[in-house]
Amino acid sequence: MSIKHGLLALLRTEPKYGYQLRGEFEAATNSTWPLNIGQVYTTLTRLERDGLVQASQAGKDDDGRSLYEITEAGRTELAKWFETPVTRESRPRDELAIKLALALAVPGIDVSAVLQRQRASTMESMQELTRLKRIGRDGEISWLLVLESMIFSAEAEIRWLDHCEAMLSRHRRSAKTSTASKDQHQPEDHKAGANQ
Amino acid sequence: MSMILDIRNLSRVHGTSGQKVHALRGVDLAVASGELVAVMGPSGSGKSTLLTCAGGLDRPTSGEVLVDGNDLATLNAKAVAALRRRRIGYVFQDFNLIPALTAVENVMLPLELDCTRARTARKYAEAALAEVAIPELADRFPDHMSGGQRQRVAIARAIVGDRRILLADEPTGALDSDTGEAVLQLLRDRCDQHGIAGVLVTHDARHAAWADRVVYLRDGVLVGQSGPLPEVDILLETR
Incomplete structure (x- = not known):
């Protein structure tokens, strides 16, 4: 389950805060895969490190939380994700x-x-x-x-x-x-x- | 809530002493008002025999089939036929509609066979077609309908009047998956909203999953079930 690509997909239209991303991810899958907020921020940090998202210029909210936006490299990565079929690797232990x-x-x-x-x-x-x-x-x-x-x-x-x-x-x-x-x-x- | 259909220790042996085939062996199955039970099993496991015995179309070799408390074995052929017409509806895979009759005439048929006056029968038949959401097709012939529409007519025919039991043998077998789901939705609604007891024979797990309970037949024996058991007080009430 790719949280990374899920977050990129949600950022495609506009910049969002971490807690917003968590809410929207859960709404889209009706909490089938619950995310904790820690997972969201860890993933965002990695995405930022890899240059796929950046903390937006629009700044922080009142509590100092960053607004994240997708980068060009992030858009390319996201497009590639949607274009690539999911392979059925054998589960490690069925x-x-x-x-x-x-x-x-x-x-x-x-x-x-x-x-x-x-x-x-x-x-x-x-x-x-x-x-x-x-x-x-x-x-x-x-x-x-x-x-x-x-x-x-x-x-x-x-x-x-x-x-x-x-x-x-x-x-x-x-x-x-x-x-x-x-x-x-x-x-x-x-x-x-x-x-x- | 009471058991509308109660099958006890049912066995059915086909053939003569030389070559006996045990189609069913000691099957118990009780279906309550409002309950939909799916019967699953491979070909030859006895699914259809169970359904025909439940509906009085076939006679058990031993055991009891109680419909609304009436043991079918104690009734004569005429009484069984009357019970079948008034209380039990069948839905088949290939619809079994009469091509020379319109939709509404097909639905009226069981009532007319039961000597209901034509005008009254028509009124009930139109109501049944409305319940399966095709009132506008009343005067159309089966050949001019899609598979899904034909199965709706067949279901209307199975529920017309005051039926308590709906027996469906692979009702979605000839339909594409989306139309099949709509038919299951319809069967489900009949049970939920009208307290009908439904038995659905299917080899399709996806369709069986619409039922409250799924029972599994292997070589004429029930080998297990999924879903909730009837509540204890119900068992006490009927046994």
């Missing part, structure tokens, strides 16, 4: 994928039950997101887009779980068949069977 892999690798774990519990839980968050969508259907379009993004990724997870389940049952069926045919034809060839 706990769910690891959990399923281990459930399969470790004997005695009911993988179907693990899958079903996960599906039920993901569906519950999807139900909650859909409820929010229903309530907010006349609200901010930016918030609805954020909600949809979360609904789609929950949906993708459920589809993946369904796919895993189908793959597993197919795998079990073919394992059963191949064991059965091995038992019939090559009862001694235990080792080859185990290695397959």
Whole structure:
């Protein structure tokens, strides 16, 4: 999640104070990613160091807080951000994928039950997101887009779980068949069977 | 709040003694007034059999289906048919509208079959079309409507009169995603505002997420559910 580019985007039209940026960022995403004011000022300091924003000539407010404006370099950086697709780098540790892999690798774990519990839980968050969508259907379009993004990724997870389940049952069926045919034809060839 | 649809220990076996197929095995499902329940499961898991048994279109091999407290097994065929016409509405994936009839005539059909006078039936049908937000399409034929409009007519036909149960089998299957969402919104509103008990069969998680509860069928057995369980006092009241 790029706070840096989010702030640049909000500065595109006019100079703003840090607390304003925080408020507008949260409004656009309906507090899906809450920012604390410290994060905002740390990010602004880095942006200023990199020449992407500058403290505006228009000066400070009564409490001595700086007004920030975007620089030309900042505009170029922002344009580049909007033009570049977000890459789907693998998440550093996908706990769910690891959990399923281990459930399969470790004997005695009911993988179907693990899958079903996960599906039920993901569906519950999807139900909650859909409820929010229903309530907010006349609200901010930016918030609805954020909600949809979360609904789609929950949906993708459920589809993946369904796919895993189908793959597993197919795998079990073919394992059963191949064991059965091995038992019939090559009862001694235990080792080859185990290695397959 | 009471259970309008109460399915207890329902089993359905197809075929004869030689090749028995257990489509459903000991399924319990109770749906309260105002509740929308989604049934999910892969092909062949028993979703549609559950729906046809719930609606009295198919008879269970064992177990009970109670509609408004009436055990369908204790009613004769004529009484089941009457209950179906008056209390239960169906929505199908392919709409099942009669092409030779206009929208309003399609919606009037269940009432006319139930011997309601034509003028009264028409009044109810027009009200139902207004509720699904297409009153202006009353005199149009299905062939001259979009998929979304046709499904709205089908929903109007399913809710016309005093229906208590709405059974929908993949109602969004033939629609694009935006139109599908509008149809779900409509089903949801029927449950929320009119206290109808809804059962939605779908393979689409996105659509199931509109329901209060999602139940999962695998090989004819309910293997789990998402969403709140009915409150304890409701269970005590009906059991």
